[in-house]
Amino acid sequence: MAASSSPQLSRWKCTVAYDGTQFSGWQSQPDANAVQDFIERRLAEVLKVKTGIQGSGRTDSGVHARAQVFHFDADWPHSPAKLLAALRVGLPPTLQVTTAKRVPASFHSRFSAKGKIYHYEIHHRGFADPFSHPFCWSMMRTLDIEAMRAAAARLVGKRDFRAYSAASGEERESTVRTLEALDVQVRGRRVRIVARGDGFLYKMVRSLVGALVDVGAGRLSPDDITAILATKQRTHRVVTAPPEGLFLVKVFY
Amino acid sequence: MAASSSPQLSRWKCTVAYDGTQFSGWQSQPDANAVQDFIERRLAEVLKVKTGIQGSGRTDSGVHARAQVFHFDADWPHSPAKLLAALRVGLPPTLQVTTAKRVPASFHSRFSAKGKIYHYEIHHRGFADPFSHPFCWSMMRTLDIEAMRAAAARLVGKRDFRAYSAASGEERESTVRTLEALDVQVRGRRVRIVARGDGFLYKMVRSLVGALVDVGAGRLSPDDITAILATKQRTHRVVTAPPEGLFLVKVFY
Numbered sequence: 001m002a003a004s005s006s007p008q009l010s011r012w013k014c015t016v017a018y019d020g021t022q023f024s025g026w027q028s029q030p031d032a033n034a035v036q037d038f039i040e041r042r043l044a045e046v047l048k049v050k051t052g053i054q055g056s057g058r059t060d061s062g063v064h065a066r067a068q069v070f071h072f073d074a075d076w077p078h079s080p081a082k083l084l085a086a087l088r089v090g091l092p093p094t095l096q097v098t099t100a101k102r103v104p105a106s107f108h109s110r111f112s113a114k115g116k117i118y119h120y121e122i123h124h125r126g127f128a129d130p131f132s133h134p135f136c137w138s139m140m141r142t143l144d145i146e147a148m149r150a151a152a153a154r155l156v157g158k159r160d161f162r163a164y165s166a167a168s169g170e171e172r173e174s175t176v177r178t179l180e181a182l183d184v185q186v187r188g189r190r191v192r193i194v195a196r197g198d199g200f201l202y203k204m205v206r207s208l209v210g211a212l213v214d215v216g217a218g219r220l221s222p223d224d225i226t227a228i229l230a231t232k233q234r235t236h237r238v239v240t241a242p243p244e245g246l247f248l249v250k251v252f253y
Numbered sequence: 254m255a256a257s258s259s260p261q262l263s264r265w266k267c268t269v270a271y272d273g274t275q276f277s278g279w280q281s282q283p284d285a286n287a288v289q290d291f292i293e294r295r296l297a298e299v300l301k302v303k304t305g306i307q308g309s310g311r312t313d314s315g316v317h318a319r320a321q322v323f324h325f326d327a328d329w330p331h332s333p334a335k336l337l338a339a340l341r342v343g344l345p346p347t348l349q350v351t352t353a354k355r356v357p358a359s360f361h362s363r364f365s366a367k368g369k370i371y372h373y374e375i376h377h378r379g380f381a382d383p384f385s386h387p388f389c390w391s392m393m394r395t396l397d398i399e400a401m402r403a404a405a406a407r408l409v410g411k412r413d414f415r416a417y418s419a420a421s422g423e424e425r426e427s428t429v430r431t432l433e434a435l436d437v438q439v440r441g442r443r444v445r446i447v448a449r450g451d452g453f454l455y456k457m458v459r460s461l462v463g464a465l466v467d468v469g470a471g472r473l474s475p476d477d478i479t480a481i482l483a484t485k486q487r488t489h490r491v492v493t494a495p496p497e498g499l500f501l502v503k504v505f506y
Contacts, residue, residue: 019383064384093391094383130272130347131317135384138346 007075012083013103015067019094020243021134025061026068035059038095039070039087046086047074056109056116056251060203062243064135067098069251071109107253115180115198117250120209120241122191124216136190137209137245143216145186151215151222152182152193155208155229162232164208165201166240175201175232182208203240210239260328265336266356267306268320272347273496274387278314279321288312291348292323292340299339300327309362309369309504313456315496317388320351322504324362360506368433368451370503373462373494375444377469389443390462390498396469398439404468404475405435405446408461408482415485417461418454419493428454428485435461456493463492 016039024033028040036053043051056069076083080100087097106112121136128138155164162175181196193212195205211228214220220228220237228235269292277286281293289306296304309322329336333353340350359365374389381391408417415428434449446465448458464481467473473481473490481488 017383019386022383066382088380093380093386096380096383127341127346127349129319130270130275130349131388133272133346 008077009073009075010102011071011073011105011107012076012080013069013071013099013101013107013109014087014097015069015099016095016097017066018064018068018096019134020059020062020064020246022092022094023061025063026055026057026059026065035065035068035095036070038091039097042087042090043072043074045090046083047076049075054109056113057200057248059246059248060243063246063248064244065248067250068248069109069113069253071103071107073105109251112253113199113251115196115252116200116248117252118195118200118205119247119249120193120195120205121245121247122193122209122213123189124191125189134244135247137213137242139213141217143191143213144218145184145191145216147218147222148184148191148212148216151212151220151225152184154222154226155179156182159229160232161201161204161208161229163228163230163234164204164211164238166203166207166234167201177201177204182212184212206241206243206246207234207238209241209245213241214239261330262326262328263355264324264326264358264360265329265333266322266324266352266354266360266362267337267340267350268322268352270319270349270351271317271321272387273312273315273317273499275345275347276314278316279308279310279312279318288318288321288348289323291344292350295340295343296325296327298343299336300329302328307362309366310453310501312499312501313496316499316501317497318501320503321501322362322366322506324356324360326358362504365506366452366504368449368505369453369501370505371448371453371458372500372502373446373448373458374498374500375446375462375466376442377444378442387497388500390466390495392466394470396444396466397471398437398444398469400471400475401437401444401465401469404465404473404478405437407475407479408432409435412482413485414454414457414482416481416483416487417457417464417491419456419460419487420454430454430457432461435465437465459494459496459499460487460491462494462498466494467492 023035026035028036053070053072084100123136123138124143158178179197183194185192276288281289306323306325337353376389376391377396411431432450436447438445
């Protein structure tokens with residue numbers, strides 16, 4: 001068989017955490033400063049062969065990840081622990097590969113994903129301190145949390161979220177997604193919006209958060225939220241929350 | 254009187270928090286990237302006159318502050334709240350003036366200080382995540398906390414701390430300081446060393462922490478800590494902990 005002379009490729013699944021302020025997003029970029037660029041450069045050193053990786057999805061420039069997932073195929077005769085150790089060194093401390101394991105060749109980081117959890121961190125009623133500033137949306141105003149929760153309840157479920165995304169109107173792909181949870185959690189001056197769903201459109205979480213914050217600020221009502229959803233068209237009334245508050249927290253398989 | 258035609262100068266006391274990774278230390282530098290440089294540039298804009306500030310002490314490049322204190326003299330006819338608001342804008346979010354108040358002209362941020370509290374943050378038994386990495390000393394090894402506490406107890410009191418500082422041997426100034434507390438606090442994988450004293454020599458906290466970590470790692474014993482102290486000479490056996498874990502937390506007056 002031809003395969004007998006080929007290297008013994010296995011499929012590997014890894015998770016990675018990164019501080020999005022340090023990179024040009026997930027997706028490989030001409031400036032070579034994307035998370036994918038760093039990981040692929042390190043993999044080439046470790047595996048002695050150019051190796052592409054596939055992420056569960058892109059994160060935009062400035063967006064963070066606690067557990068982004070990617071896969072690749074490699075001929076690695078040693079243990080997963082040794083691969084993990086090799087991937088840990090040679091990468092900046094703001095980009096940490098946290099798990100590595102062999103998976104069946106049928107596994108695909110994007111197409112096998114059953115859902116994701118994002119957190120969006122807000123600091124209201126004053127500025128976040130210099131140490132948490134890169135990791136939240138900081139605002140002086142006081143948000144009306146109950147109004148935000150009422151609006152969030154209008155969004156949960158299987159819906160066409162085109163109005164809360166940056167999906168282009170010409171795309172043929174479905175813009176229907178199931179938003180399983182959109183919780184507004186409060187601890188002191190921190191507000192965390194937890195979004196769990198079977199998939200998210202481009203800029204969907206940041207659009208939902210932008211709209212909820214406008215409800216919290218009294219610029220939109222819960223009824224507006226429902227009306228905008230029904231238009232299935234992006235409007236200037238929906239602002240996109242800044243990237244620094246957004247964390248990809250978990251990908252389900 | 255000559256003073257009657259002069260501006261009405263008041264003395265102002267301010268506190269400021271900053272992420273030390275973003276600046277070239279506290280003290281004004283040729284690269285103009287020090288915390289002092291940023292504040293003095295902003296003051297010149299706000300007060301329409303070049304105004305020097307005096308800090309409670311220098312923090313080295315990479316060292317953070319939750320509440321550094323500085324003073325200056327200014328002719329500001331408006332409220333403290335207005336001055337604070339003016340100082341808040343025009344400064345990077347990683348450098349935040351948090352309080353501003355008029356004080357008697359006898360107040361001096363450095364000479365009136367009665368003591369300081371520093372925190373040193375360590376993450377042991379694994380790497381800190383990318384988001385806390387710039388704000389702690391991260392290490393794989395497991396520290397022996399009880400040994401560190403035993404060693405810390407040897408250091409508390411009024412002592413000549415020259416061996417745990419970078420003070421030059423030729424200085425005439427006293428190197429005797431009173432270390433009122435040196436506590437080793439643990440929460441999960443985080444270790445916080447709290448140092449409270451009437452004053453600290455140059456690089457003293459980072460030298461104490463470097464020695465305590467070497468005790469925690471089994472490279473030094475509590476007896477070594479006492480013996481080194483008694484030499485009153487800096488030795489290569491004392492390493493200086495990296496700046497990123499150190500926070501100036503409070504200055505007492």
